[in-house]
Amino acid sequence: MKRYADEPAFVLHRYDWSESSLILDLYTREGGRVAAAAKGAKRPSSTFRPVLLPFQALHVGLTQRHADDQDEVQTLRSAEWAGAGSRSDLEAPAGTLLRGAALFRGFYLNELLMKLLPRGEPYPQLFDAYAQALSAIAVD
Numbered sequence: 001m002k003r004y005a006d007e008p009a010f011v012l013h014r015y016d017w018s019e020s021s022l023i024l025d026l027y028t029r030e031g032g033r034v035a036a037a038a039k040g041a042k043r044p045s046s047t048f049r050p051v052l053l054p055f056q057a058l059h060v061g062l063t064q065r066h067a068d069d070q071d072e073v074q075t076l077r078s079a080e081w082a083g084a085g086s087r088s089d090l091e092a093p094a095g096t097l098l099r100g101a102a103l104f105r106g107f108y109l110n111e112l113l114m115k116l117l118p119r120g121e122p123y124p125q126l127f128d129a130y131a132q133a134l135s136a137i138a139v140d
Helices: 101-116 124-139
Strands: 002-016 022-028 032-038 058-064 074-081
Touching (some): 002 101, 022 058, 022 124, 032 058, 101 124
Parallel strands (some): 032 074
Antiparallel strands (some): 002 022, 002 058, 022 032, 058 074
């Protein structure tokens, strides 16, 4: 079993999985693009519910059953906002709220990453560039 703890990440996309759970497409600094199951994330009392939003810098904990299977859906164990005042490995401001045309640019950037990046391939410099791009998009 492979575990990632306190991994910097962004939510690229989220899909309904069941009545109370989500499948997330996450972009992590050390793990690259990964799929993760957030069990119970849609429940009103879930601690995941307020933090699993696009364009927000997070610190996540993930568990993967088979360390050699990159395509496997991992289990989300923890997620916390990497906002102002918290520990953050990100160079860009962590709480990027996109509105209007900036929101469309952000979703387009997420779609490009989902289509062009293979799962499980880490690109730390690209992760940092993505965080900086979100900040630049938010200012425009």
